[in-house]
Amino acid sequence: MRFPEDVPVLTDDVVKLRAHSSDDIEPAYEVCQDPEMQHWTTIPVPYERENAVHYLTEFVPGGWRDGSSWAWAIEYDGRYAGTIDLRPGDGGVGEVGFAVAPWARGHGVMTRALNLAVGYVFEQQGWSRVIWRAHVGNWGSRRVAWKAGFRGLVKVPDGGVARGVRKDEWIATRSREDSTEPQGNWWQVPTLEGGGLRLRALRSTDAKRIMEACNDERTQHWLVGMPSPYQLEDAEGFVDSRTELLASGEGVTWGIADLVTDELLGNVSVFDLKNRIDASSGEVGYWLHPDARGRAVMSAAVGLAAKHAFKPIDEGGLGRRRLMLFAAEGNTASAQVAVANGFTLTGTAREASPRRDGSYDNLLCFDLLATD
Ligand SMILES: CC(C)(COP(=O)(O)OP(=O)(O)OC[C@H]1O[C@@H](n2cnc3c(N)ncnc32)[C@H](O)[C@@H]1OP(=O)(O)O)[C@@H](O)C(=O)NCCC(=O)NCCS
Known part of the structure; x- marks a missing residue:
């Protein structure tokens, strides 16, 4: 695909997924200063401005061009609010990764973005399954995956790695045939x-x-x-x-x-x-x-x-x-x-x-x- 011309724009009227631009460098750099972001993802720590420049001007465009990774900017409330990427693998199965800016959390942004991106790879790219992975304890990510219909969760001891350190990992998937509805109950503790x-x-x-x-x-x-x-x-x-x-x-x-x-x-x-x-x-x-x-x-x-x-x-x-x-x-x-x-x-x-x-x-x- 050509970048940015061929990057599909996906929207549900609240959240828009679009190609990244150089205007996203500063807000993306800021998102990566967030302690949650540094704790739960594999980004470099400390995260320097040049990391954001490299990611948005080389890694992301390169991924679209050679088909190794499709990363969209998430736009919410008219602003860059985060990134979601889908990485194709063999046999129509790929993985998803995502992050949203602290100011945009808790508004359903990531759940919407995930449903848009996964819907696209199923309907337009013929994928059969998407795999979600998170380090054990990342409840926000797990709830997003649950809300978007990911299922069959397993815990893999030492299944993940961040900056050279092994971490226990959760894995769940959604197939093309699966509904987008949450599977099973996630109870609350009412007072x-x-x-x-x-x-x-x-x-x-x-x-x-x-x-x-x-x-x-x-x-x-x-x-x-x-x-x-x-x-x-x-x-x-x-x-x-x-x-x-x-x-x-x-x-x-x-x-x-x-x-x-x-x-x-x-x-x-x-x-x-x-x-x-x-x-x-x-x-x-x-x-x-x-x-x-x-x-x-x-x-x-x-x-x-x-x-x-x-x-x-x-x-x-x-x-x-x-x-x-x-x-x-x-x-x-x-x-x-x-x-x-x-x-x-x-x-x-x-x-x-x-x-x-x-x-x-x-x-x-x-x-x-x-x-x-
Ligand atoms: C995880 C993350 C993407 C969630 O994004 P978000 O836009 O806030 O998610 P949503 O608003 O779609 O949340 C979906 C549900 O999860 C809940 N949720 C969000 N963060 C939560 C947290 N830390 N703990 C518990 N529940 C959480 C929301 O309340 C919502 O539930 P509700 O609809 O019943 O109220 C965001 O916190 C983030 O970017 N974290 C740092 C990076 C990261 O961990 N990425 C994932 C790596 S696997």
């Missing part, structure tokens, strides 16, 4: 209030309280999956891993906080939301800090979480039909939380709850239907 409590997203500042709660003797006794001893880094890892739970559609975790002080009192989760046999059900799990026990905090928290779980998805809820709750026989306080919330004891699974000493407790099985 829920009632009964003197606030259910809210966990934060890194909750780690110390989480560590105390999870090191408690009774927590350790009934929740055998907990690391023992439970360290501060276990708590930090737990908080960090909550985003993956939401993004994968597997579950939602709330921190239970005091309505006045916002201090963390415990944790309640609704999880297993993609159960292979029944993806309309969910399981409730919880633990409480020892200093919050004995005053019906968990009964109130499970009530709030269950109400949200039964709310239809299009009203912001989890759209559950049925909730399950399991308590080891002998864990009277936990069984009481189920009973207080109207759960039905459906049976006892024999020797189904492992103990740390290698023996097993019977497991009380409760459920609650949306229609109860």
Whole structure:
């Protein structure tokens, strides 16, 4: 192709993809000073003005001319707002890379640009599949890919590299036949209030309280999956891993906080939301800090979480039909939380709850239907 004459202009009336020009050098240089940009992409660091000059006057035109890379300038609100590039590979499969200026983020610019560019290579260039890759933890990029219908996400340890350093990588793809609709749920953590409590997203500042709660003797006794001893880094890892739970559609975790002080009192989760046999059900799990026990905090928290779980998805809820709750026989306080919330004891699974000493407790099985 000739540059810039043959570069197709693509637009959806909000975002325009067009050939880069020398006017983009200064704003592109500025975008590359952004710490997020330097952290998540493979651009040179420090990024000098001559890097932008080389990229826009040699690399980009050269890519169009020899067909190795097609990079468009993204125009939004009448200004250069970023770059998206498609790199063709063998067999009709290529890769996409993108970045948008900090001032233009959070307005759906990248999702629109991605749909335009991918639509073009499918419809006009006969590509069959586009691959998206990002370093693990780049939630903004992952959400853009999810919104634009990329699917089949896998995590590849050390799959990526930036400036000589190996990084874990996420990979997902969209094929020509795939819809542009997001696949699966990416849950949110709404703040829920009632009964003197606030259910809210966990934060890194909750780690110390989480560590105390999870090191408690009774927590350790009934929740055998907990690391023992439970360290501060276990708590930090737990908080960090909550985003993956939401993004994968597997579950939602709330921190239970005091309505006045916002201090963390415990944790309640609704999880297993993609159960292979029944993806309309969910399981409730919880633990409480020892200093919050004995005053019906968990009964109130499970009530709030269950109400949200039964709310239809299009009203912001989890759209559950049925909730399950399991308590080891002998864990009277936990069984009481189920009973207080109207759960039905459906049976006892024999020797189904492992103990740390290698023996097993019977497991009380409760459920609650949306229609109860
Ligand atoms: C990642 C990036 C391209 C996102 O661009 P953007 O224009 O802000 O994306 P959109 O506005 O289309 O966002 C799509 C969704 O992702 C969400 N999102 C954007 N950035 C997010 C972030 N850092 N964390 C969580 N969600 C984020 C948006 O809120 C939006 O969701 P919503 O529609 O439900 O509100 C931009 O942040 C960027 O350029 N980052 C630095 C470079 C980079 O990481 N490139 C990708 C390398 S793989």
